Amino acid sequence: MLERERAQSTVLRGSEDFEGPAGADDLLLRVARGDEAAFGQLYDVVSGSVFGLVRRVVRDQAQSEEVFQEVMLEVWRTAGRFDPGRGKAMTWIMTMTHRRAVDRVRSAQAASIRDERVGALGVTTPFDEVVEQVTERLEQRKVRRCLKFLTELQRESVVLAYYQGHSYPEVAGLLGVPLGTVKTRMRDGLIRLRDCLGVTV
Template sequence: MKQAVHIGGKPSSEPDPQGLLHAVALGDREAFAALHDAVAGSVLGVVHGVLRDRAQSEEVAQEVLVEIWRTAPRYRRDRGTAVNWILTLAHRRAVDRVRSAEASAAREQRAALLDRMPEYDEVVEEVEARLEREQLRRCLRTLTRIQRQAVILAYYGGLTYRQVAEDLALPLGTVKTRLRDGLVRLRGCLGVSA
């Protein structure tokens, strides 16, 4: 059964959190039980106001009450009331839980992004390929008509020298010469050494 605490010589039905916290600091388990009963609702209210989740709030409130038992000797009466000290602990612990959850979510999001990121930069690859194609088109325009036709048929059309010669109605030797000269000119235009 709870013992009434006397304030100013008069019996009081309300426990004195200040006196209880002092007794808890000295290791008094009964005082802790009384303090627990006196502040548990307020602690849960503060924590729930921050977390907005009943299950997490109950868990954090329990952690705060354990922390009160462990850290009661650190309480300094000259810095505020026992209730304010306890509710400050509750608020800090709730904010820590929010920050921890946000940090965890941010880590998971970064990990998910890393899983989706290609091993190379697709945009850079596409831009480089586009620039190379444009440079090749410019260089192809520097070739003679027959050189350009022979290169396109052989390298883009996949035809053999003989097929290119038949397609252009030119002798095989002429096609080989035009292809060789065209490739030399392309290498020079593209800045590729032989």
């Protein structure tokens, strides 16, 4: 409960203090219209806050990276639902982030409790739990399979940014390429991933 309150406080502080060099509200509205360049700019603006909140709630590095990727894909996919008349873009994104992070923690805790119960009772896992576990594994495999459809340069950029938590400038430095090139790779890579996963804007 204390961790949840801290995370919620972080969301509120982040959304109140955020101004955004290019205006997150405007960028998100452009993303809703399918503007890939705006998505790259929005990523630069929000990625640090998003990953920071996820990391504080989830704690586990690998799971934090997965949740971060899920959030950014959800921002791209559901940007059309953002209503500037009901609040700021940063608040909308950070609320989404917090929800995803808490869901992951609850899922992990539930899985741990199920495993403990199954082990203690010495019985097989119920069918519905098996289906849930298989579905989650299939989703992970699908993402890994879709990564193979990216070019090597796109895949390197996506993995460094989403799975290892590097910012665009850091990715550019690690790969030794201009920042603009990294942004282009990321946009094209995310669009290919979206199409491969069957996600529509």
